């Protein structure tokens with residue numbers, strides 16, 4: 430081969446003295462090499478052990494016990510909010526602590542989060558006219574809970590005593606993020622004017638927000654020195670937002686958190702939920718019971734029957750079309766099925782119907798602006814879709830059956846099919862997303878069976894690869 434013949438040719442042409450020099454050079458090189466590498470090895474022993482870079486995604490999955498909830502409450506409001514807390518808190522599977530100004534009447538209850546009394550905050554200034562200085566106490570909950578050093582916490586979650594959390598959904602949303610990095614996760618208000626007033630990038634406290642452990646530890650260290658600069662702000666959430674901004678951190682928006690800055694009937698909001706899991710609902714005292722003919726506690730209890738069967742699917746909207754009867758059906762799973770006479774395009778059904786009124790009572794319902802697509806709710810009840818609300822839910826290893834029953838408005842002259850429709854039965858399978866699927870969600874499809882004896886049956890399923898959600902005329 431050419432290369433070996435040429436190298437042997439070099440050796441043949443070397444004189445003995447030059448060969449000696451070459452050997453000397455090679456051995457010198459070897460000595461230097463050994464000395465240098467020994468030196469390097471000795472030096473590396475003196476250095477700190479190599480730092481393992483933080484992993485992109487947590488090495489182990491995030492579970493419910495990795496979340497520590499804190500509930501901002503007061504001795505005055507706590508007794509009234511117990512029914513809300515009982516909905517989502519369970520001593521066996523949820524970690525939560527309630528921070529109050531002082532202990533409420535009555536002893537500890539095993540089915541409620543343990544109560545802690547907040548530290549004194551009288552040394553901090555508060556100058557917002559007409560505001561409540563409890564905002565400082567509530568902001569400092571972040572520091573007080575971190576300072577407890579509870580083991581195994583990946584995420585600290587903050588909410589009010591009238592925030593209802595959907596814990597399993599929050600776990601899957603937070604699983605998308607690396608808790609060893611700095612994250613501040615929540616959502617702003619639905620109401621544009623509220624965001625103008627506070628910030629579009631502030632997590633509104635009533636909707637709740639999550640702070641990764643590493644960020645919470647950093648925030649706890651600097652919070653007291655930061656708080657004094659924000660005496661002029663109204664709430665606790667604005668203080669946390671400001672101090673996180675000083676740390677250089679901004680909000681990661683997650684649309685499943687709901688501040689619910691609105692009043693009255695939430696039907697429009699709850700039947701057009703974003704394509705991400707329902708994480709929280711707030712201000713439930715300010716809105717009507719979410720199901721008709723029930724009080725608030727009963728109504729939320731019914732929603733939680735669905736939450737306990739298939740949390741990820743709750744409020745998820747699937748749309749299908751009945752071509753024989755020219756109907757459009759929108760299922761908001763675990764809550765309501767709405768049947769429209771005629772064909773509706775999917776994007777129109779994703780817009781929120783304005784069934785609610787403004788948060789500020791002084792502002793007329795129509796002049797509030799919201800952060801999502803809206804469509805009007807017809808004044809004439811006969812022009813509205815027929816709505817069937819969750820009635821009961823059954824599940825076994827084969828799947829889930831949810832039953833919805835209607836309120837037929839007798840005086841409306843609707844097509845025969847709609848007038849005789851009394852109930853809707855929806856079949857589905859428990860929705861389970863892994864982390865990769867959580868990052869790229871896709872709406873599910875459904876099929877409608879022919880209406881028999883006033884009853885409609887719907888099957889929800891994964892859409893086909895190229896399937897379009899349309900009437901396919």
Ligand SMILES: *[C@@H]1O[C@H](CO)[C@@H](O)[C@H](O)[C@H]1NC(C)=O
Nearest residue numbers: 518519520521522539540541
């Ligand atoms: C919690 O666990 C205990 C012991 O396993 C059990 O007796 C109790 O019923 C559970 N409580 C709830 C609310 O699930």
Ligand SMILES: *[C@@H]1O[C@H](CO)[C@@H](O)[C@H](O)[C@H]1NC(C)=O
Nearest residue numbers: 512723724725726727728730
């Ligand atoms: C709601 O209704 C339930 C069942 O009828 C009842 O036990 C409960 O006391 C009611 N709650 C309120 C606040 O009225």
Ligand SMILES: *[C@@H]1O[C@H](CO)[C@@H](O)[C@H](O)[C@H]1NC(C)=O
Nearest residue numbers: 849851852880881882883884
């Ligand atoms: C139709 O519904 C009525 C009332 O719900 C019931 O009594 C009847 O047995 C049903 N008939 C059929 C054929 O399912």
